[in-house]
Amino acid sequence: MKYLMFVCTDTEPDTDKDNEPDINEWVAEHDTSGRRLQGMVLAPKSSATTVRVRNGKLLVSDGPFAETKEVIVGFDLLECADLDEAIDVARAHPMARGGRIEIRPLADFEQ
Amino acid sequence: MTQTNGEKVTDLRKSAAASAVAAVVAESYPRIVASLIRVTHDWTLAEDCAQEALTLAWEKWPAEGVPANPGGWLMTVARNRAIDLLRRASVERRKLRELAVLVLTEAGQAGAQEAAHEEVVDDRLRLIFTCCHPALPLEARVALTLRTICAVPTADIARAFLVSESTMTRRLTRAKAKITDAAIPYRVPEGRSLAQRLPGVLAVLYLLFTHGYNADGEPAFADEAIRLARLLERLMPGQPEVSALLALFLFQHSRRDARRDSHGKLLTLEKQDRSRWDHAAIAEGVRILGMTPPDGPYALQARIAACHATAASASATDWREIADCYDELVRIQPSPVIELNRAVAHGYAYGPEIGLGLLAEAKAGGALDDYPHVVAVEADLTARQGDKSRAASLFRQAAAVAHSEAERCALLDRAEENS
Numbered sequence: 001m002k003y004l005m006f007v008c009t010d011t012e013p014d015t016d017k018d019n020e021p022d023i024n025e026w027v028a029e030h031d032t033s034g035r036r037l038q039g040m041v042l043a044p045k046s047s048a049t050t051v052r053v054r055n056g057k058l059l060v061s062d063g064p065f066a067e068t069k070e071v072i073v074g075f076d077l078l079e080c081a082d083l084d085e086a087i088d089v090a091r092a093h094p095m096a097r098g099g100r101i102e103i104r105p106l107a108d109f110e111q
Numbered sequence: 112m113t114q115t116n117g118e119k120v121t122d123l124r125k126s127a128a129a130s131a132v133a134a135v136v137a138e139s140y141p142r143i144v145a146s147l148i149r150v151t152h153d154w155t156l157a158e159d160c161a162q163e164a165l166t167l168a169w170e171k172w173p174a175e176g177v178p179a180n181p182g183g184w185l186m187t188v189a190r191n192r193a194i195d196l197l198r199r200a201s202v203e204r205r206k207l208r209e210l211a212v213l214v215l216t217e218a219g220q221a222g223a224q225e226a227a228h229e230e231v232v233d234d235r236l237r238l239i240f241t242c243c244h245p246a247l248p249l250e251a252r253v254a255l256t257l258r259t260i261c262a263v264p265t266a267d268i269a270r271a272f273l274v275s276e277s278t279m280t281r282r283l284t285r286a287k288a289k290i291t292d293a294a295i296p297y298r299v300p301e302g303r304s305l306a307q308r309l310p311g312v313l314a315v316l317y318l319l320f321t322h323g324y325n326a327d328g329e330p331a332f333a334d335e336a337i338r339l340a341r342l343l344e345r346l347m348p349g350q351p352e353v354s355a356l357l358a359l360f361l362f363q364h365s366r367r368d369a370r371r372d373s374h375g376k377l378l379t380l381e382k383q384d385r386s387r388w389d390h391a392a393i394a395e396g397v398r399i400l401g402m403t404p405p406d407g408p409y410a411l412q413a414r415i416a417a418c419h420a421t422a423a424s425a426s427a428t429d430w431r432e433i434a435d436c437y438d439e440l441v442r443i444q445p446s447p448v449i450e451l452n453r454a455v456a457h458g459y460a461y462g463p464e465i466g467l468g469l470l471a472e473a474k475a476g477g478a479l480d481d482y483p484h485v486v487a488v489e490a491d492l493t494a495r496q497g498d499k500s501r502a503a504s505l506f507r508q509a510a511a512v513a514h515s516e517a518e519r520c521a522l523l524d525r526a527e528e529n530s
Binding site for chain 2: 001080082088103
């Protein structure tokens with residue numbers, strides 16, 4: 001089962017700074033276990049551009065399409081047996097404390 | 112209209128069949144659904160086949176009599192129906208082979224297998240943990256538990272949640288779709304995960320119970336919650352909070368017949384006829400609590416409930432023990448409501464001034480602003496302090512924001528008493 005992990009900021013991060021996990025260790029661990037297939041960090045949201053086509057006309061605008069305080073700052077593609085395993089991977093990511101992580105399964109058109 | 116003897120016999124047989132179906136539903140339905148889900152991974156198919164088996168039982172048993180092993184009969188019918196449907200959908204042979212050998216084994220049937228039995232996880236337990244998975248919305252967890260494990264009709268669940276049947280059907284369908292799409296596992300978590308997930312399961316049971324116990328709730332849900340707590344206690348022995356929750360339910364439920372007067376008005380504890388409490392249930396709660404470590408959140412709540420349930424009269428209530436329990440609860444699980452109840456307990460244990468002082472502290476943060484019960488508590492403490500006219504006015508204020516008609520009436524009565 002493939003899951004995409006959206007790594008986001010959050011307006012109320014955890015204030016407990018003890019035993020904060022290390023991102024490099026997290027990446028190394030889950031690359032080795034085969035649960036992390038791919039992952040990237042995004043450039044700041046000020047660099048985002050939104051593209052739409054309406055009635056055949058191209059509309060290009062600055063910034064992310066939704067003006068929210070929480071921003072997606074990166075993503076990881078996971079391969080896990082089930083949601084509980086994906087949750088276990090996500091909870092160990094430093095941004096689970098510093099921000100929030102949304103886990104979405106990839107649509108399965110084979111089913 | 113008078114009945115012939117033949118009709119009477121038929122009626123008797125029908126009612127015997129009806130109670131047999133009811134008993135089998137409670138005992139076997141969740142096992143059947145749970146086993147079918149494990150093999151087919153298809154929640155809707157599992158429910159449909161179990162329901163069809165029940166329908167067939169309703170048709171056949173009154174006329175032909177209840178079979179010797181009703182649970183086994185239902186399992187066979189449901190299983191064959193599932194094989195039929197899946198064959199038509201040409202599902203892989205492995206699943207069909209697994210289905211073909213599915214039988215309902217009664218728990219504790221073979222004493223020699225007890226030791227081995229521990230390693231086999233009961234399908235019903237998987238079902239409970241999946242229905243209560245935190246990745247599902249809370250209301251969906253409660254609804255799914257009621258529908259899938261307790262076999263409560265969707266229409267009844269919808270009524271309890273104050274939504275239309277079609278809305279509830281959609282909610283259940285969405286929840287089942289999420290279980291499949293997000294691959295929520297059909298598994299009882301182990302080790303650290305179990306410790307993290309169990310409180311969530313208990314919270315769903317607690318919500319189910321309060322849905323049944325609230326003034327305007329669905330009383331049958333309280334019975335379902337108790338049945339589930341018993342099942343959980345049997346399936347997960349050695350989990351103190353499960354036992355504590357069952358004890359808590361038993362104490363609260365023991366008052367079900369004494370909570371209202373002849374006009375249906377809610378009665379406070381002081382005014383209830385204690386001889387009408389279910390003393391067998393209280394004794395069972397006390398026995399369970401006696402074997403349970405006293406310091407978990409549900410254990411503390413159960414100890415509080417036990418103080419009320421075992422007091423010979425309202426004035427004989429051990430309020431100091433209750434106040435101690437609330438002190439501990441505030442420490443391990445602080446919440447505005449617990450602080451409010453702590454103020455009440457200290458008010459009874461050490462005098463209304465102490466209670467009012469703690470109430471003022473609890474209100475200071477503003478967390479209780481939207482909680483209508485606060486005014487009622489302040490009114491009660493004020494009445495016991497002797498300031499009747501202020502108490503009466505507070506009781507009227509509390510009545511104006513009461514949750515239910517029954518509570519409103521009870522509060523207006525208190526206003527009247529103090530006028």
